[in-house]
Amino acid sequence: MDLAKASENFDVIIIGAGAAGLFCAAEAGRRGLRVRVLDHAEKLGEKIRISGGGRCNFTNIHTKPENFLSENPKFCISALRGYTPRDFLDRVDAANIAWHEKKLGQLFCDDSAQQIIDLLVSGCREAGVTLRTGVTVERVSKQGDLFCIETLDGAFHAPRLVIATGGKSVPKIGATGFGYQVAKTFGLDIVEPRPALVPLTFEGGIKDMAKELAGMSVDASVSVVADGSIDKTRKQKPPAFQDGFLFTHRGLSGPSILQISSYWREGGAIVVDLSPEGDIFEALKLRRAAGGKTAFQTTLAEILPRRLAQKLCAQEGWSGNLADWSDGKLKNAADGIHRWEVVPAGSEGYRTAEVTIGGVDTDALHSKTMEVKSVPGLFFIGEVVDVTGWLGGYNFQWAWASAYAAAQAF
Numbered sequence: 447m448d449l450a451k452a453s454e455n456f457d458v459i460i461i462g463a464g465a466a467g468l469f470c471a472a473e474a475g476r477r478g479l480r481v482r483v484l485d486h487a488e489k490l491g492e493k494i495r496i497s498g499g500g501r502c503n504f505t506n507i508h509t510k511p512e513n514f515l516s517e518n519p520k521f522c523i524s525a526l527r528g529y530t531p532r533d534f535l536d537r538v539d540a541a542n543i544a545w546h547e548k549k550l551g552q553l554f555c556d557d558s559a560q561q562i563i564d565l566l567v568s569g570c571r572e573a574g575v576t577l578r579t580g581v582t583v584e585r586v587s588k589q590g591d592l593f594c595i596e597t598l599d600g601a602f603h604a605p606r607l608v609i610a611t612g613g614k615s616v617p618k619i620g621a622t623g624f625g626y627q628v629a630k631t632f633g634l635d636i637v638e639p640r641p642a643l644v645p646l647t648f649e650g651g652i653k654d655m656a657k658e659l660a661g662m663s664v665d666a667s668v669s670v671v672a673d674g675s676i677d678k679t680r681k682q683k684p685p686a687f688q689d690g691f692l693f694t695h696r697g698l699s700g701p702s703i704l705q706i707s708s709y710w711r712e713g714g715a716i717v718v719d720l721s722p723e724g725d726i727f728e729a730l731k732l733r734r735a736a737g738g739k740t741a742f743q744t745t746l747a748e749i750l751p752r753r754l755a756q757k758l759c760a761q762e763g764w765s766g767n768l769a770d771w772s773d774g775k776l777k778n779a780a781d782g783i784h785r786w787e788v789v790p791a792g793s794e795g796y797r798t799a800e801v802t803i804g805g806v807d808t809d810a811l812h813s814k815t816m817e818v819k820s821v822p823g824l825f826f827i828g829e830v831v832d833v834t835g836w837l838g839g840y841n842f843q844w845a846w847a848s849a850y851a852a853a854q855a856f
Contacts, residue, residue, distance in 0.1 A: 456482045456604040458856060459595055461583060462625070463490045465845035466828030467610030468566035473853030475573025482602060483570065484581045484595065491563040492619040493612065497800075497842075502559030504538065505531040505846070506839035508551035514844065515708055515834045517637055521808040522833050522844065525816070529850035531843055541565045552838045586628050593823065605823050606856055610849070612829040613639055613802025621796070625830035626805070632821050635807040637832040641799030642708040645699035646716070646790040652697070653791075655757050659693035662751060666691035667722040668702040671715040671787065684709040688722050697790065704837050707793060708803055718786040720750060727780035734768045734776070742768050742779075750783070758783065801841050803834040815855035816848050825852045 458474050460467045463485035474481045489495075494502055506513070509531050511523045535553065538545060543565065544556035555561050570577060578599075585596040586607070593607040611625040626636050648656060669686035684706075692700035706716055726749060733745050745768045747755040759765065764779055771779075796802070806826045810818055816831070818824040827848040835841040 456480050456602065458482075458606040458608065459484065459593065459602055459604040460608040460610055461485070461586075461595070461628075462608075462610035462612060462828070462830075463487070463577060463579065464493055464610060464612050464828065465491065465562075465566070465842055466612075466849040467608070468570055469846055470608055470610060470827060470849035470853050471575045471577075472566065472569030472573050473850055474856050475570060475575040477853065477856060479856055481570075481573070481575040482604075483575060483577045484583060484597065484602070485577075485579050486582050486622075486624075487620040488580045490567060490577065490579060493616060493621070494563050494566075495559050496616070496619065497559055498554050500559055501554045501557070502562045503548070503552050503554050503839040503842065504545075504562050505534050505553050505843045506551045507531045507535075507547070507553060509840055509843045513836045513840045515642075515803060516808060516832050518808045518832075521811075521813050522847075524813045525847040525851040526843070528814075528854070529847040531839075533850075534843070534846045537565065537569075538562075541568075550838055583624070586631060588632075588821065588824075591823070606825070607823060608825040608827060608852060609830055610827050613805060614796045615641060615799040615802045615829075617796055625826065629806045629810075629826065629830075632818065632824060634810045634818065634820075637804040637807050639802050639804040641793050641796050642803035642834055643704045643800035643837050644707045644793045644795070644798055645694060645697060646703055646707055646710070647697040647792050647794060648788065649791045651761065652788050655761060656693045656697050657695050659753055659757060660695045661693065662754065663690050663692045663700060664720060664751060664754065665689070665722065666700075666702055667719040668706045669717050670706060670709050671717055686719075688719075691718065691720075696794065698788075701837055704800065708834060708836070710790065712792065713789075715787050715789045718788065719784045720754070720786055721783055724749065725780070726783045727777050730768065730771075730776045730780060731773070734771065737769075740768055742766055742771060758786075800837065801829055801834055803832075805830050805832040805834075808832050814851060816852040817855060825855075827852050 457479040458481045460483045471481045471483045514522050543561045587594045592603045595602045609625045667686050667688040670684050687702045687705035689701035691702045743759040816825045816827050828845045
């Protein structure tokens with residue numbers, strides 16, 4: 447094939463037709479560039495379609511750099527400033543997509559996540575972008591000033607190549623580590639990828655307890671034990687997350703657990719406050735003063751869900767009448783409820799993880815453009831980069847912001 451002739455076909459090739467890839471393609475097309483998007487999946491935007499319970503939590507109005515994890519916490523600042531949640535919301539409003547704020551700044555479609563996919567695809571088509579699905583990329587290389595993308599359908603060439611293939615999370619919809627392979631091909635370092643925003647699993651007594659309580663949800667605050675068992679590679683101080691906390695057949699889940707999973711590392715413990723809004727010690731003392739002949743378990747069941755109180759009493763050996771409990775014993779029990787420390791055996795892995803933490807080392811990229819410093823014309827955007835947001839629309843906002851930053855640099 448005549449590379450010079452082929453290079454005239456496209457100014458930009460984007461591999462990955464997810465949130466970041468489609469948004470970047472449309473932005474590049476609006477700038478008058480000839481853009482082709484390639485994806486190995488048959489359907490566009492599958493991860494968008496299943497997100498947010500099918501309604502797509504497409505951004506968070508409170509987005510700030512502190513909501514992201516990275517070995518370089520400052521890397522995301524420029525892109526997030528360059529494209530804000532309000533900017534994307536304006537696109538949503540212009541498309542007449544009805545939305546609502548669920549909580550904590552999380553914005554969802556009233557109807558369906560398909561509306562966001564349609565918004566992105568329409569933007570690509572209006573900008574003259576050509577979309578190709580079901581295309582398997584066999585090899586990526588650079589020949590002179592052109593990138594060569596070899597596929598089973600032939601070779602494509604362009605002076606600019608964008609990798610927007612995401613991470614390994616949710617392999618059932620086709621997620622792979624392809625983007626990391628491309629990065630390594632060009633000599634870039636990879637921060638170890640692992641599942642994030644994922645349920646945690648347990649063994650032994652905690653697993654048995656969780657299984658018996660499966661389906662029960664409580665409000666809880668969850669943090670990691672700051673004893674060196676946390677992810678030392680991250681420079682941010684791990685916060686505590688207060689939100690829904692769910693017992694499952696395999697362990698623990700719910701928003702608070704998904705959030706802390708991004709900070710937890712194997713072998714470390716997590717600490718759960720099962721009553722973040724109430725002082726258990728004071729509540730028990732008040733009940734004892736009012737008449738303590740009631741069984742301790744019965745009294746605790748007035749404060750916590752009954753089945754949970756029963757399991758905690760059985761697990762900790764708490765028994766007898768409340769009247770017979772000293773202040774010291776009550777304080778120890780209350781501390782055990784406010785600081786219930788457990789050690790996960792692992793996580794449910796990429797199968798149920800909402801995102802992949804880690805990815806292309808940001809030291810290799812220009813923060814304002816997402817371009818690889820050592821390989822002009824090569825860009826990495828979205829989840830494939832070592833920038834991971836909290837639960838709640840932050841990862842979509844990173845997709846829009848990083849994609850926009852790259853497109854403005856073409």
